[in-house]
Amino acid sequence: MSEPAVADTRRLNSKPQDLTDAYGPPSNFLEIDVYDPQIVGVGRNRYTTYEVRMKTNLPIFKLKDSCVRRRYSDFEWLKNELERDSKIVVPPLPGKALKRQLPFRGDEGLFEESFLEERRAGLEQFINRIAGHPLAQNERCLHMFLQEESIDRNYIPGKRKPSAAPASCTFISTSRHNAGGNVRAVSTL
Amino acid sequence: MSFFGFGQSADIDIVLNDAETRKKAEHKSEDGRKDKYFLFFDGETVSGKLNVTLKYPGKRLEHNGIKIEFIGQIELYYDRGNHHEFVSLVKDLARPGELTQSQTYDFEFTHVEKPYESYTGQNVKLRYFLRATVSRRLSDISKELDIVVHTLSTYPELNSSIKMEVGIEDCLHIEFEYNKSKYHLKDVIVGKIYFLLVRIKIKHMEIDIIKRETTGTGPNVYHENDTVAKYEIMDGAPVRGESIPIRLFLAGYEITPTMRDINKKFSVRYYLNLVLIDEEERRYFKQQEITLWRKGDIVRKSMSHQAISAAQRFEGSSNPEKSQSKNAEDDS
Numbered sequence: 001m002s003e004p005a006v007a008d009t010r011r012l013n014s015k016p017q018d019l020t021d022a023y024g025p026p027s028n029f030l031e032i033d034v035y036d037p038q039i040v041g042v043g044r045n046r047y048t049t050y051e052v053r054m055k056t057n058l059p060i061f062k063l064k065d066s067c068v069r070r071r072y073s074d075f076e077w078l079k080n081e082l083e084r085d086s087k088i089v090v091p092p093l094p095g096k097a098l099k100r101q102l103p104f105r106g107d108e109g110l111f112e113e114s115f116l117e118e119r120r121a122g123l124e125q126f127i128n129r130i131a132g133h134p135l136a137q138n139e140r141c142l143h144m145f146l147q148e149e150s151i152d153r154n155y156i157p158g159k160r161k162p163s164a165a166p167a168s169c170t171f172i173s174t175s176r177h178n179a180g181g182n183v184r185a186v187s188t189l
Numbered sequence: 190m191s192f193f194g195f196g197q198s199a200d201i202d203i204v205l206n207d208a209e210t211r212k213k214a215e216h217k218s219e220d221g222r223k224d225k226y227f228l229f230f231d232g233e234t235v236s237g238k239l240n241v242t243l244k245y246p247g248k249r250l251e252h253n254g255i256k257i258e259f260i261g262q263i264e265l266y267y268d269r270g271n272h273h274e275f276v277s278l279v280k281d282l283a284r285p286g287e288l289t290q291s292q293t294y295d296f297e298f299t300h301v302e303k304p305y306e307s308y309t310g311q312n313v314k315l316r317y318f319l320r321a322t323v324s325r326r327l328s329d330i331s332k333e334l335d336i337v338v339h340t341l342s343t344y345p346e347l348n349s350s351i352k353m354e355v356g357i358e359d360c361l362h363i364e365f366e367y368n369k370s371k372y373h374l375k376d377v378i379v380g381k382i383y384f385l386l387v388r389i390k391i392k393h394m395e396i397d398i399i400k401r402e403t404t405g406t407g408p409n410v411y412h413e414n415d416t417v418a419k420y421e422i423m424d425g426a427p428v429r430g431e432s433i434p435i436r437l438f439l440a441g442y443e444i445t446p447t448m449r450d451i452n453k454k455f456s457v458r459y460y461l462n463l464v465l466i467d468e469e470e471r472r473y474f475k476q477q478e479i480t481l482w483r484k485g486d487i488v489r490k491s492m493s494h495q496a497i498s499a500a501q502r503f504e505g506s507s508n509p510e511k512s513q514s515k516n517a518e519d520d521s
Contacts, residue, residue, distance in 0.1 A: 007376055008379070009377050009379055009436055011381070011434045012381045012434070014432035017430040021428060021429045022428055022430065024429075026387070026426075027387055028387055028390050129469050132389065132468070133469065134360045134389060
């Protein structure tokens with residue numbers, strides 16, 4: 001076998017990309033908007049709700065377009081459910097702003113415009129980060145939060161798919177035999 | 190006799206016969222310093238002279254024997270007291286007696302077996318050295334000369350590519366391919382990543398070379414992982430059907446040949462780690478072992494016949510005539 005003096009660095013043969021793949025819509029489209037804060041209730045029992053609108057083409061979400069109203073404590077509930085049940089590190093929520101709930105403030109407290117905007121942006125960032133996480137997408141609580149009219153706090157927590165997702169973001173080989181290649185059919189870490 | 194510094198003593202010095210012509214190789218020491226040592230291969234003869242120079246001329250040096258040893262040993266850092274010697278040769282140079290003047294002794298260790306490559310790692314060290322000793326009643330005089338040994342291989346007869354389809358269900362499917370499974374230390378890894386399904390938002394992709402040093406046996410096994418290289422191969426999000434090429438030159442990195450179960454004491458293995466990072470800094474990775482081997486350098490006409498036959502001790506079959514003609518071709 002005569003050996004080359006210089007290594008062959010030419011690219012490996014690859015399939016040319018299909019134009020519909022190249023110019024088609026991405027398969028990972030996921031956009032969630034948190035907007036339109038509305039104050040609900042009267043006097044001391046007022047609270048703010050936000051509209052949470054989701055647009056996606058990920059097959060894991062039943063509705064490709066959904067729109068629900070949620071309040072801050074709903075986001076807290078979601079965070080707690082995910083921290084308890086899923087193995088992911090849940091990103092932080094914007095602050096609880098307890099000080100703003102005290103009386104005798106000079107401003108509107110919890111309903112001050114600049115504060116609402118800050119909180120809205122924080123909630124939007126939070127939900128986008130969560131919803132994009134493949135392990136969070138498996139949790140029923142996330143789907144209920146995003147796509148059901150109201151949150152049933154007495155729901156039975158669980159995974160959306162009965163077959164468990166991988167415990168960490170490592171690949172599972174789904175390989176089949178390839179000419180000249182190795183075969184591995186076992187998940188590796 | 191030497192309590193008060195009045196007794197006779199001597200400086201000893203080991204000099205190799207081929208010190209002028211023998212190549213030196215760089216080797217990292219335990220504290221990270223890089224030094225150059227004489228380079229030897231399996232089967233080469235180690236010969237030289239031991240110079241014993243008396244400190245105070247005219248005075249006698251009494252001794253219980255002068256010897257020189259050639260030692261190959263493995264030292265585990267967590268068990269420093271025990272050195273595991275896998276090569277131990279000794280030549281007696283002088284019987285107990287006395288020296289009245291400085292003296293030079295010739296020694297030769299003929300066609301010494303050096304089965305393993307010199308290695309200094311995080312938990313283990315394998316080294317070869319000459320040790321000369323002038324034995325005395327109270328304190329010996331000794332000197333060590335370290336050498337470096339490289340183990341050479343030739344192009345393996347079987348070197349299949351690595352090709353695999355991996356994925357996370359409904360989330361990310363890729364097919365990756367590396368052109369070989371065995372690479373020499375100055376080789377190029379040529380490969381490609383083909384995206385079958387991308388449902389996450391990928392920010393970039395890199396390939397890492399990970400060195401794993403394993404020491405110990407049974408319940409006391411230590412693994413030390415070290416990322417030897419990180420090489421970004423894609424910046425930005427891929428689209429379905431896209432092929433990303435890989436071309437990674439190994440010569441620039443600090444790597445050694447793969448060592449498997451050396452003297453049943455340690456292993457050094459290498460892995461390619463393909464890492465995809467999404468927009469939230471989540472990492473998706475696939476590790477794949479590769480075998481690294483050391484290719485013999487181009488044989489120069491001036492190289493000793495000894496070294497040529499040593500360089501022909503190959504893994505896998507190789508016809509000595511054929512490899513000599515190959516070397517002659519390369520030597521332009």
